[in-house]
Amino acid sequence: MLEISNLQVKVAGKEILKGIDLSIKPGEVHAVMGPNGSGKTTLAQVLAGRVTYEVTGGSVQFEGKNLLAMRPEDRAREGVFMAFQYPVEIPGVSNAYFLKAALNAIRKYRGLDEIDAMDFMALVQDKAKLLALDETFMKRGLNEGFSGGEKKKNEIFQMAVLEPKLCILDETDSGLDIDAMRLVANGINTMRSPKRAMLVVTHYQRLLDYVVPDFVHVLVDGRFVKSGGADLARNLETHGYGWILEEVPRPQAARP
Amino acid sequence: MALDAKQTYVAEFASAEAELHGPAWLRELRKAAIGRFEALGFPTQKHEDWKYTNLAPLLRTPFKPAILGRPDGVVSERLEPFTFGILKTTRLVFVNGRYAPRLSYLRPLPEGARIVALADILRQEPEGLESHLARCSRYQDDSFVALNTAFFLDGAYVEIPKNTVVEEPIHLLFVSTSKDLPIAAHPRNLIRLGAGSQATIIETYAGWAPDVTFTNAVTEVSAGPASVLDHYKMQRESENAFHVGTMTIHQDRDSSVTCHSMSLGGALARSSVHTLFRAEGGSLVLNGLFMTSGTQQADNYTRIDHAAPACTSVELYRGILDGRSRGVFNGNVYVRKDAQKTVARQTNKNLLLSKEAFVDSTPGLEILADDVKCNHASTIGQLDENAVFYLRSRGIDEEAARHILTYAFATDVVNQVKVAPIRIKLDQLILSRLPKGAGLGESL
Numbered sequence: 001m002l003e004i005s006n007l008q009v010k011v012a013g014k015e016i017l018k019g020i021d022l023s024i025k026p027g028e029v030h031a032v033m034g035p036n037g038s039g040k041t042t043l044a045q046v047l048a049g050r051v052t053y054e055v056t057g058g059s060v061q062f063e064g065k066n067l068l069a070m071r072p073e074d075r076a077r078e079g080v081f082m083a084f085q086y087p088v089e090i091p092g093v094s095n096a097y098f099l100k101a102a103l104n105a106i107r108k109y110r111g112l113d114e115i116d117a118m119d120f121m122a123l124v125q126d127k128a129k130l131l132a133l134d135e136t137f138m139k140r141g142l143n144e145g146f147s148g149g150e151k152k153k154n155e156i157f158q159m160a161v162l163e164p165k166l167c168i169l170d171e172t173d174s175g176l177d178i179d180a181m182r183l184v185a186n187g188i189n190t191m192r193s194p195k196r197a198m199l200v201v202t203h204y205q206r207l208l209d210y211v212v213p214d215f216v217h218v219l220v221d222g223r224f225v226k227s228g229g230a231d232l233a234r235n236l237e238t239h240g241y242g243w244i245l246e247e248v249p250r251p252q253a254a255r256p
Numbered sequence: 257m258a259l260d261a262k263q264t265y266v267a268e269f270a271s272a273e274a275e276l277h278g279p280a281w282l283r284e285l286r287k288a289a290i291g292r293f294e295a296l297g298f299p300t301q302k303h304e305d306w307k308y309t310n311l312a313p314l315l316r317t318p319f320k321p322a323i324l325g326r327p328d329g330v331v332s333e334r335l336e337p338f339t340f341g342i343l344k345t346t347r348l349v350f351v352n353g354r355y356a357p358r359l360s361y362l363r364p365l366p367e368g369a370r371i372v373a374l375a376d377i378l379r380q381e382p383e384g385l386e387s388h389l390a391r392c393s394r395y396q397d398d399s400f401v402a403l404n405t406a407f408f409l410d411g412a413y414v415e416i417p418k419n420t421v422v423e424e425p426i427h428l429l430f431v432s433t434s435k436d437l438p439i440a441a442h443p444r445n446l447i448r449l450g451a452g453s454q455a456t457i458i459e460t461y462a463g464w465a466p467d468v469t470f471t472n473a474v475t476e477v478s479a480g481p482a483s484v485l486d487h488y489k490m491q492r493e494s495e496n497a498f499h500v501g502t503m504t505i506h507q508d509r510d511s512s513v514t515c516h517s518m519s520l521g522g523a524l525a526r527s528s529v530h531t532l533f534r535a536e537g538g539s540l541v542l543n544g545l546f547m548t549s550g551t552q553q554a555d556n557y558t559r560i561d562h563a564a565p566a567c568t569s570v571e572l573y574r575g576i577l578d579g580r581s582r583g584v585f586n587g588n589v590y591v592r593k594d595a596q597k598t599v600a601r602q603t604n605k606n607l608l609l610s611k612e613a614f615v616d617s618t619p620g621l622e623i624l625a626d627d628v629k630c631n632h633a634s635t636i637g638q639l640d641e642n643a644v645f646y647l648r649s650r651g652i653d654e655e656a657a658r659h660i661l662t663y664a665f666a667t668d669v670v671n672q673v674k675v676a677p678i679r680i681k682l683d684q685l686i687l688s689r690l691p692k693g694a695g696l697g698e699s700l
């Protein structure tokens with residue numbers, strides 16, 4: 001589904017990703033873990049199409065198409081969804097309006113009619129239950145005045161309504177209390193399916209206790225330095241990132 | 257140039273004076289006003305209240321007084337876009353400042369309430385308004401008010417008696433049209449709310465391109481003790497129109513006034529709101545929106561005079577500017593020495609949609625009392641690119657994302673509109689101003 005080869009990315013002139021290779025098949029859940037500043041969020045954002053990230057090398061294929069050549073909206077329409085680490089507050093646009101506009105834009109791209117108002121209501125009510133969101137939620141401004149937990153729940157709620165093929169979760173667990181964590185994890189797990197893939201970017205093991213990954217990749221200084229199964233995440237939780245940094249010596253900087 | 261224009265208006269007054277009917281006191285008033293206009297001249301950018309707007313385009317157009325204009329031929333169907341759909345309203349229509357009974361629609365009113373043409377009242381009760389007209393809006397220090405006072409033919413007279421509630425909104429629709437000559441109209445409105453009365457009044461100013469028109473309107477409001485006024489001004493003049501509108505409100509004890517000022521049309525539009533708290537306990541909300549594109553200019557001037565204690569004013573103006581348009585927010589709040597316990601909040605927020613658009617924002621507070629709560633704020637910014645990306649990342653195309661965010665910027669102002677059909681209309685007007693905004697469909 002997703003083929004990343006030798007992806008290199010600069011942000012504000014600084015090299016952040018230094019050659020990432022990753023292959024994700026339908027049905028798989030991959031976790032990317034790493035210390036702060038390792039490039040985790042950059043990886044998520046560049047896949048979603050943030051323009052401030054400059055791709056300097058490598059390629060990304062999504063279902064055989066060149067993902068990096070697509071506009072952000074077309075990536076979404078093709079089935080890529082990123083849950084933001086910091087969802088944006090947009091007063092004046094209701095959650096309902098926003099979600100309907102998004103859903104219809106995606107449907108139109110796929111040659112489907114706009115969703116009927118009643119069907120839309122039924123759909124969102126169904127998905128809202130999953131995340132225990134109350135009824136007033138849809139009428140409120142998009143993320144306006146939401147707590148950190150509510151914002152993250154809203155991301156997963158949007159994901160549940162839009163039903164993407166590839167879910168990228170950028171630090172979705174940060175700032176969640178245990179109740180919100182369980183709801184969010186349950187929402188994510190409900191969406192696991194043989195046809196859908198997930199890329200879970202996180203600093204902590206916490207979320208991975210609930211959303212158990214098939215593969216774990218450790219990102220250090222813009223490179224994957226280790227990959228393994230779910231055990232690897234637990235190891236990192238117990239022992240921190242230190243042992244990996246020792247085990248995998250950093251490449252020497254080229255001397256003039 | 258300003259001198260030529262001034263002399264032209266003075267000369268036109270001399271030739272039109274005989275036809276400007278009215279009781280003797282009014283003729284004297286007109287004479288005094290044109291005299292004052294001649295002394296004041298048109299304001300220039302050296303004038304503090306006009307420093308951001310160049311009136312040259314208005315002054316170099318040779319407008320003829322409406323009294324010299326030919327019959328207009330406006331038919332009811334052409335007014336349809338300026339009405340409010342299903343909303344039941346008493347509607348007075350004025351064409352080039354003259355009452356048009358065949359286009360107007362009168363609905364039953366509570367006993368004693370009068371919503372009529374000002375010229376009719378002046379004819380029927382010649383002495384009745386002497387102590388009311390030109391009391392709030394002073395021609396002595398404002399050139400455009402002076403011109404209006406000298407030249408007005410007609411306008412609306414609204415009188416709501418004590419403790420009377422007029423449930424249905426009152427729509428005063430002023431259309432300007434010109435065939436061969438550019439026409440200047442000077443509508444004059446007088447609104448008197450008795451103690452404990454309540455009304456909703458909409459003033460719409462509109463016209464059709466390519467007519468070149470100048471509307472110089474004056475509205476005087478006297479809000480009696482504990483009266484409640486919900487006032488809307490919808491400025492929807494055509495792209496070739498010049499508009500100067502001055503509204504003056506005097507508020508008595510415990511009165512509550514909400515003024516919505518929507519400035520959407522016109523080549524050059526100046527909207528002034530002057531309010532005076534003359535007794536304690538009054539409250540005022542000024543809720544403004546100006547949207548400009550192309551080479552439009554929208555100048556918004558407000559003056560809130562806290563001359564009495566324990567009054568509250570909340571002002572929020574938002575500007576959305578595109579193209580090479582210019583906008584002005586010039587807000588002035590005065591808190592006089594004895595106006596203790598004043599609460600005044602003034603906010604102006606502006607959104608620039610193009611690099612060539614420009615806005616001058618000068619909120620101002622002058623406080624002479626010491627026990628008050630006052631603040632003001634002003635912002636000028638562009639669309640938040642993080643928000644644009646957020647919407648795009650969910651499948652919404654970039655153009656639609658920008659439209660949604662632009663519309664969202666106006667919702668604070670729109671949400672203050674209490675009457676649903678007016679709110680829906682305003683929604684439509686805002687969306688229609690966005691290049692492909694109509695496609696956004698329903699309310700956000």
